[in-house]
């Protein structure tokens with residue numbers, strides 16, 4: 001059995017189980033790559049759209065699932081500047097967390113969160129006594145590798161993980177890749193405008209390879225439905241196709257893309273800023289890209 005299959009099997013077996021039914025409302029976003037607001041921060045230009053979307057989802061009683069790479073810990077060594085740059089976003093996550101409606105998964109760019117001791121250390125280093133007030137305002141950062149959404153009173157499941165489990169270089173060698181991006185690539189990117197070669201989001205061959213491996217695993221596991229991120233390429237298959245869904249990302253040039261599950265129906269949605277002719281002002285709106293399609297068609 002290949003190493004990738006072993007990694008995927010393990011992520012599947014140890015997934016945190018959650019049961020869902022016709023009342024469940026879930027929004028999945030991934031790949032925010034929140035940084036320190038500097039030139040290299042890919043999220044900054046979309047934070048207004050993202051915050052508006054999150055406020056809406058919070059009001060409408062959704063559960064928020066972050067499917068990995070929420071935070072960019074390759075280009076940034078410390079968590080403090082990221083927290084300071086995106087405090088409004090973290091405050092929104094805190095609301096979901098306090099209501100028990102938050103699930104955070106780690107990807108390759110925030111794989112440090114795999115280790116609860118590391119999380120504790122990151123929080124401890126940041127929340128020194130002078131920052132204790134902020135700590136009180138913060139929430140428990142608890143990360144999982146994967147979720148298993150079980151359709152209530154059935155044996156049917158959807159598995160959710162970041163997707164770098166099918167990307168050997170980014171799962172096993174994440175520390176080397178992080179080193180490469182942190183000390184070398186960030187500067188090349190800035191000076192010459194070249195894209196990071198370790199990222200399937202910016203490299204078509206590796207994107208296709210990751211999708212192929214995931215498809216293979218799905219077929220091997222009786223067409224197990226999967227929701228992932230990582231490649232930044234949104235994906236919503238036909239019901240006759242292999243059930244591999246991808247949330248896209250929150251770093252698209254002028255929009256964020258995500259997946260919703262409402263009333264056991266799945267959709268792909270996009271949020272973006274749009275100039276409204278009648279009111280002559282910019283409005284942030286949501287459009288449906290695909291669905292809503294009955295989940296039963298995929299499982």
Ligand SMILES: [Mn+2]
Nearest residue numbers: 069107108230
């Ligand atoms: Mn990733």
